[in-house]
Amino acid sequence: MPFPTSDVNFDFSDSMGEVNPLLSDVLTSLLERNQKFATGLERDHRELLKTLSKGQKPTVCWIGCSDSRVPEGSVCQTYPGEIFTIRNVANQWNEKDDSAAAALTFAIEALGVEDVIIVGHTSCGGVSAAIAGASSGPPAETASSSLGRYLVPLTKHAYQIKQEATEELSPPAFVKKLTTENVKKQLENLKASEVIQRNWTTGESTLVPGKVCKKVRLHGWVHDISTGKLHDLNVSVAPPS
Secondary structure (H helix, E strand, O other), X not given: OOOOOOOOOOOOHHHHOOOOOOOOHHHHXXXXXXXXXXXXXXXXXXXXXXXXXXXXOOOEEEEEEOOOOOOHHHHOXXXXXXXXXXXXXXXXXXXXXXXXXXXXXXXXXXXXXXXXXXXXXXXXXXXXXXXXHHOOOOOOOOOOOHHHHHOHHHHHHHHHHHHHOOOOOOHHHHHHHHHHHHHHHHHHHHHOOHHHHHHHHOOEOOOOOOOEOOOOEEEEEEEEOXXXXXXXXXXXXXXXX
């Protein structure tokens, strides 16, 4: 039997009166803004809070970049509970990433998510780093830093684009090309993943015995930081009929 999570009463009153000496002005401001947010939510959306305290039923899973400029809740003006989020550097999908695979499995097989979106964005530091790494020749299979190792697939992709270009790409053109092609590549990786293939073939949940999951659709978007707008790349993939 699973542990109860929705009926546990959390009481933080014993720590509310204490002043944390390690809080910076920025962190203090975040807590103050949260109090205003919570007050407004309680005032205007009390029933939503009651519903959320019992569980979540998002229909969308957002796989995006960790970049602080791409907050999906603000960008899409959603309420809590609408989007299940997986974020990492340069919105990658790597089948060997157990954290991402576990999150997506939970989103699809427990929560019933129906649409999964890979979301890239302009001015991505991961994209820029991959292009810089590809400029000196074929990328190595390994790297000395965790970030370098993580970006090996994206750096290889950048090098491939550079090699296949019929004419030399200008820096802006290279960045734009890799930004969009990266979304498409991750969509292909996602399509071939174990969790998506299982969803599209049997539809069975490995988390909830006897549950048959809705077959998900896959999408690719790019967020333009300079305008705040999301752009659909029109590369959506439907489950096989």
